[in-house]
Amino acid sequence: MASFYLPVALILLGQACASQYPLVETETSSIPTVDEVVKSKSLQSRIHVDSLLERAKTLYSIAELGEEEYNHPTRVIGSKGHLGTLDYIYSTIAQLGDYYTLSNQSFPAVVGNVFESHLVLGSQVPASAIPMSLTPPTKDKEPVFGPLALVSNFGCSTSDYPDLSEKVALISRGDCPFGTKSALAGRAGAIAAVIYNNEKGALGGTLGTPSPDHVATFSISDIDAAPYIRKLKDGEQVDTSAYIDAIVESIETTNIIAQTKEGDPDNCVMLGGHSDSVAEGPGINDDGSGSLTLLEVATQLVNYRVTNCVRFAWWAGEEEGLLGSDYYVSVLSPEENLKIRLFMDYDMLASPNFAYQVYNATNALNPVGSEELRDLYTDFYTSHGLNFTYIPFDGRSDYDAFIKHGIPGGGIATGAEGVKTEKERELFGGVAGDWFDPCYHQFCDTVANLNLTAWELNTKLVAHTVATYARSLEEFPKRKSIKTADVSGGLPSKYHGPKLQL
Known part of the structure; x- marks a missing residue:
């Protein structure tokens, strides 16, 4: 994995942000002094909604940096709000000591x-x-x-x-x-x-x-x-x-990658969320909730050893069409591609009118292993006495490039502009006939837009997936190819990112 360095302008902005936006204090260490390999229940026990909420408040303050140019808070790529977001993520991981190899990857974007x-x-x-x-x-x-x-x-x-x-x-x-x-x-x-x-x-x-x-x-x-x-x-x-x-x-923007220094580097568990918002709003649910979940799980993981390497990614340019994740996968060598055993996508985990949604990633239509990941999510919800629903695996988020290059993928979400049905109201509560997130891609996607119950539970689920696969991939299907079948029949996809393109 190539290493890059943050642009000087971003570093200078980061120095200003670091004093204005204090990092959330968490229990951390560098390389753990204990020999405990990560376990799901233990890692989950470190996830607390208060820490997530404090991170969300910090992120909204950072989004306010975009007001001068956009007249409202935003973290769209190219804005001061997004530069501040990148600095916050980078600085938070950097303060964790020597546990992660931290790098960033600049790429052109429109x-x-x-x-x-x-x-x-x-x-x-x-x-x-x-x-x-x-x-x-x-x-x-x-x-x-x-x-x-x-x-x-x-x-x-x-x-x-x-x-x-x-x-x-x-x-x-x-x-x-x-x-x-x-x-x-x-x-x-x-x-x-x-x-x-x-x-x-x-x-x-x-x-x-x-x-x-x-x-x-x-x-x-x-x-x-x-x-x-x-x-x-x-x-x-x-x-x-x-x-x-x-x-x-055209601008340049940045992906941030953090990989554990311990763990088998030839068998990496990877997960990602996007660091940017749309221009229209601050994006505290979309995808502040996902990117902050990764940040909190990465912060708490340092208290454990891992058997397999864990790689966290914060993508830029998702809202413009999955630009950051597309670029990342496109420049992987075949050898580096095969080291990624699976990719997990976390985009919108705290929608106010939520449903517990799982991407319906089957092995029949996707790289083998996608279905095993899907079933890990559904087993978690079922074991907690909770309902879930399957949603299409249709290219709307950053998993797309991974599955197109043979990497098993999947993820969870809580809903965007889709309308909650009466049946879904019976399963999850909330309001039938309203969007899952009535503030999707709007000015009102603020801290007040978050459902903290759904967010905390889903963050524990993310911790569960990380702990499960960081501990062992013995029962997870081994990868054999960097390419997957063209299940679209050669036709263009309806989605490539959150916006329709067809």
Whole structure:
């Protein structure tokens, strides 16, 4: 594993943060003086919600560093809030003495920010209209005006696009990435694009990797699009006004990696969470809860010896499309890849309207060992008399690159923008009909947004997984390959990260 050093600017910021944001005091040592190999119940007993809550308060204070640029707390990559987050993580691990090898990995990333936008179709402002993530601005960051033009089929080939000079393209979702649709509209001369949902509900997504052909792009719901589709098919003209003031820029950001110095380095147990938030808010649940869980478990693990090495990772750029974890896996040599026996993803562990969710990672569709990890999670919930539910293993978080490169993976979560059903209310309590996290990707994802009961229990579960595999991998399937089957059939994935791309 290559070692890197934090940029000087980050170190200088860190010195300021260290005095302003004191580290949580915990019971630690460097190399343990006892010969006790980690045991699950013992490690779990060191997890206390008060320590987690103090860490969350510190993280929110760090998010406030983003206020000057974004007018509200945020930890989006490139912001002072994210630089402060990186420093907090790095400094916390560094103070643990000689137990971990601590490194960081810088990589290029693309970040976008929409400062202001509006869309008017005819005389109406569609209630569901939102700019796509990583959209460019309208020309000169000024409003543009033109008739709406309906694009044929799903807008996935050049032949679907007529001459769109000085027009706004209206394009159905489906079959190809949103970025492809925006680029094709731009090449056809469109001054902006509107992608509508071809399924029920609102639509939000990302254009993905920037292209010089992309145009300012909005998304709207199927219901909002329907009357305009009818008018255009009937030959009526729909005058349109679109405006987006946005930036899309390239930056460098950083993954932080901490690996135990003891334990078999050829058999590593790896777990990760993402250190960044969206631009819209401080991200104390998403993914402050996951990244702080890792920090607390790493802090308490130093009181034990391990048989297998344990590697903690804090990824940057998850919200922009799994950038940090993708990069990390892409530069692993085959030999280093095979040393990772499994990867566990922890993203959103404290949603206020929570469910205990387990990724339905089966061996039939994923690297062998994924199902054994899944069953360890479900056995834990069952042994505590708790219900759980399976959720799709569909590429929405940082496990994606690992399973695509043959590394068994899985994880748990407590829910994002999905709506809790009546059956789930019966299983977990809470409010049916509301999102699992009503503050998902919003300004209100603060300390007050955390369900402390779910967070403490899930942190104990993370400790259980670490202790189990750090102690022994004898019954865990051995790895044989760094590649896995293409279970998508060659089609692009609906998700690559938290935002829809298709």
